[in-house]
Amino acid sequence: MLIRLDSSQRTPLTEQIVKGVARLIQDRVLRPGARLPSIRHFAATHNVSKFTVVNAYDQLVVSGCVRSRPGAGFYVSRPCQLEETAETEPQADGARDVLWLMRRQTNQKCFRHRPGSGWLPQSWHEENGLDRAMRELARRKVDGLDSGYGDPLGYAPLRTHVCRLLAEHGIEACPKQILLTGGVAGGVDLVARHLVRPDDAVLVDDPGFYQWFGHMRALGAVVHGVPWTGEGPDLERLEELAKAHRPRLFITTPVVQNPTGASISPGNAFKLLKLAERYDFRIVEDAIFALCHPDAPPRLAGLDQLDRVIFVTSFSKILSPRLRVGMLAGHKDLVGDLADLKLLTQSASSEYAERLVCEVIDQGSYRKLRGRLVARVQKARVAAIQRLEAFGLGPADDGTHGLFAWLDVPGHADTTPLAEAAIERSMLLAPGALFQPDMEPSPKMRFNVAYCQDDSMFRELDLLLNATARGGSRQWAGAGRPRREARHPVPAATGHHP
Structure with missing residues (x-):
């Protein structure tokens, strides 16, 4: 399946893919039950990023043209006719971009590891x-x-x-x-x-x-x-x-x-x-x-x-x-x-x-739970940052608190491709570009410290970082091979819970 894409057009590539696939479905070139190319294959054959293809497929699923079968791919569900783009639609472009992480956070059961999540674990x-x-x-x-x-x-x-x-x-x-x-x-x-x-x-x-x-x-x-x-x-x-x-x-x-x-x-x-x-x-x-x-x-x-x-x-x-x-x-x-x-x-x-x-x-x-969670987040933050910094990430800025660690990922001028690659490893990451109002590339990544506590997550992160390191030359230290001396001692509980 080939769709003609033109990066010089004002229409975003994601929208071009959605319209192109919808047109093939409407013209019955793609019939109900037909399997769409995998995200990796479509991206390779059309010379676009997997991030772009993921967004396009998500929109096709929402429109009802396509259905997703976990572990099996994307399939045509029925003929569809997408509405033509209104002149005011570009105002929603930014919303579609930021929805990338929001959609995945609402479907977290698809991910074994969730350091990009915005919430506390259910068990907490x-x-x-x-x-x-x-x-x-x-x-x-x-x-x-x-x-x-x-x-x-x-x-x-x-x-x-x-x-x-x-x-x-x-x-x-x-x-x-x-x-x-x-x-x-x-x-x-x-x-x-x-x-x-x-x-x-x-x-x-x-x-x-x-x-x-x-x-x-x-x-x-x-x-x-x-x-x-x-x-x-x-x-x-x-x-x-x-x-x-x-x-x-x-x-x-x-x-x-x-x-x-x-x-x-x-x-x-x-x-x-x-x-x-x-x-x-x-x-x-x-x-x-x-x-x-x-x-x-x-x-x-x-x-x-x-x-x-x-x-x-x-x-x-x-x-x-x-x-x-x-x-x-x-x-x-x-x-x-x-x-x-x-x-x-x-x-x-x-x-x-x-x-x-x-x-x-x-x-x-409520007050009791709030007190327990504040103390637990403080303890988890110290432990997570120690391990993330030992991995070569960061360092975390002094005087910061809370559920998130905002860290540099050396060797990655833009962490968006890293987040794309993580999806295939069943890991949810939050790339820095999503937190920039203009979606500028960023070497930063937001880590939820509550999800950075188990060895299996760090083993998977180690494999991911080594696989995506620039030029394949950077070797990352694993959880058991610290690169830095930890800078953040574990604080005693303050007893004060705002």
Whole structure:
């Protein structure tokens, strides 16, 4: 099967492949049941990367033209007619790029090793109190669950709990300033839909969380990256961007940033708030990983008291990634507008899920689990970084914390091909380019320390690195042959859990 591809066209190669295969199916050159070429073979015969072919095949599966048989390949399922590309479709190009990792994270059972995952292992969520809470809710008769959508702001007792949790970090808020959402993404979506219009500028961390890049571009915003340093955002560059583009929003993770694990310094936090006031933009503070910092630095929302800062976080990282209960805190007038928008676009969030989280908090399980997980992440981070650095990766920057290690991979100016090769070894990796707003090649890789604990993963990583080393000349040290003396001693548990 040959498809004519032209890299000089403005149409992305992925889209050319999708249209070409769909045309062959529609013309019945490829009939139902026919097997498509393997990803490796298609890439070789068409002189494109396997990464491009994987994205194209994924889109064909989503369209229904093709079905995937694990371990057997891709097969034509039925004739299909894909819609012609609209003139506005290029706005979604970035979203399709960042979806590469998101799709694979939602299908993690296909991978034996998952150091590129964004979540904690399922086993770490055991004894999270959810089973007990569900039994208790089922035992009791719960009034109001059989009719209506519930309060647009969300379940009131849980919002009261949220106010108490925020107060621990110096953020004073009343329940009417709290909006419960479908995870952090649900909160950011409401804020962006309310404040951002097509062609508005939005600032994001660089490197930063890839979902925000695709999400903002899907809404028609123009995304600009603000470089991160050991002290937080590069404020000189941020001011240059603010002067030139007058952004509506800056979406940032100031404490235990994803993917670097760095945190903003108190001095830079004050300066950032001053810049937001001077150039009239709002800050969305994504605090999803902040609990992993052992010293609980001040939150932007605490310094600002929810004037320009919109604070978003979630219970999902602690309890379960499939329990989509998040929260948003902001100025009372803004939260009222967002609650109206929530009614228009979502009707309501799940009150049953919110009651479930509230029950876990009432039983005391949430605080206990949070404390155990923070201590476990700290211990896993030290052990994982020691082994990754011994492999010749990194080094990790001092003063970083949390679930992720952001490391150089020597010999790889772009780690994307490494991630492609890892798929064939049933390993999920997170290449650095996905965390760059412009998808620039990067020698970095994000490692989830919770999945970097077993010998089998390091043996597979050793084989992968040796197989993909530039020119085949670099020999990597295995887990039992350290290249460096470990720089990070194992810390004692602090006992403080933000």
